[in-house]
Amino acid sequence: MDITQLILDDHAEQRRLFSIIEQIEPTDVEALSAVWLRLSAFLDVHAEAEERFFYPDLMKLGEGANDAEDGTVEGETEDAIEDHNKLRDAVKAVEAHEVGSPAWFAAVGEANVVNSKHMGEEERQGLTDFRLNADVATRHALAVKFAAFEAEHITGVKPVNKDPEAYVEAHG
Secondary structure: OOHHHHHHHHHHHHHHHHHHHOOOOOOOOHHHHHHHHHHHHHHHHHHHHHHHHHHHHHHHHHOOOOOOOHHOOHHHHHHHHHHHHHHHHHHHHOOOOOOOOOHHHHHHHHHHHHHHHHHHHHHHHHHHHHHOOOOOHHHHHHHHHHHHHHHOOOOOOOOOOHHHHHHHHHHH
């Protein structure tokens, strides 16, 4: 088991859930609500799990990969935490709209855009950096913690934005 693969698997599931929402009729409020509830909880739990188990070790072992912000692991991590905050805000914005309305679909679409941009960066930067610089035993140990956390919090976590600079300072 490898934390980088678990994160990639989660990304695939997030993409799948956004796609499912796009294919549900706007009048099927019950189905839309159920899938969105699952997706929004999943997004929050995933971000929190990364912030607890992935990024602290990336800060210790990484060097900055590909197009990392300012070419450093600190820039890479700070950007990821900022992205998580933007995603939490985009997820919360969906709640302001009636499920199935055009405004609701637009807000879900915006959350999808924010999430997709983040996942692409993370896949090129942090995940690549970690695969290059963390040994298999470390990746396995973190995967166990990551999987257990996600399983324990299957219904969600309280979404809390974090100060990216303070996060980097605390884990650097």
